[in-house]
Amino acid sequence: MTEHATLDAYGVLTEPATLKIQRLLPGPIERVWAYLTDSELRSQWLAAGRMDMKVGAPVEFVWRNDELSNPPAQRPAGFPEEHRMQSRITELDPPHKLSVTWEGSGYVSFELQRQGNEVLLTVIHRRLPDRETLLQVAGGWHMHLDILIARATGKEPEPFWDGWSRLKQEYDRRLPA
Numbered sequence: 132m133t134e135h136a137t138l139d140a141y142g143v144l145t146e147p148a149t150l151k152i153q154r155l156l157p158g159p160i161e162r163v164w165a166y167l168t169d170s171e172l173r174s175q176w177l178a179a180g181r182m183d184m185k186v187g188a189p190v191e192f193v194w195r196n197d198e199l200s201n202p203p204a205q206r207p208a209g210f211p212e213e214h215r216m217q218s219r220i221t222e223l224d225p226p227h228k229l230s231v232t233w234e235g236s237g238y239v240s241f242e243l244q245r246q247g248n249e250v251l252l253t254v255i256h257r258r259l260p261d262r263e264t265l266l267q268v269a270g271g272w273h274m275h276l277d278i279l280i281a282r283a284t285g286k287e288p289e290p291f292w293d294g295w296s297r298l299k300q301e302y303d304r305r306l307p308a
Contacts, residue, residue, distance in 0.1 A: 148258055167229055179195070274289075
């Protein structure tokens with residue numbers, strides 16, 4: 132399965148309400164772990180928020196997608212400039228696995244595996260409640276991970292909202308109705 136992970140691979144449904152998406156990142160594994168757990172690094176590709184590294188600890192994710200690229204793209208109607216979500220760590224095995232609750236749409240796990248000089252990051256989002264959420268989440272994870280790849284390789288990412296809008300439409304075509 133890991134031989135199919137690339138820098139731009141599309142997520143797949145492993146069950147009707149479970150999205151799995153993988154990326155190969157430059158190592159070492161501790162560097163990629165820091166991008167998942169350190170608020171300042173995580174804010175560069177996903178969302179800021181303090182994370183106490185223990186099971187059961189609360190986590191607040193703070194998204195500011197407009198700030199993920201320069202210049203930012205036009206934010207779609209209905210999306211706020213900032214979005215906050217309360218989560219909780221449900222599983223922790225540094226630097227290999229982090230799982231958290233995902234308000235309104237299940238659970239997310241991040242799994243890291245060494246692959247030579249690279250690290251395979253597997254994101255699994257479980258219990259997505261409906262197709263619209265699935266499409267938003269699939270486009271979101273894909274775009275956020277593209278930004279992580281750009282940050283980890285010293286490149287400037289595509290504007291978040293442009294990429295997200297394009298990817299949401301692509302996932303609508305790719306994923307079964």
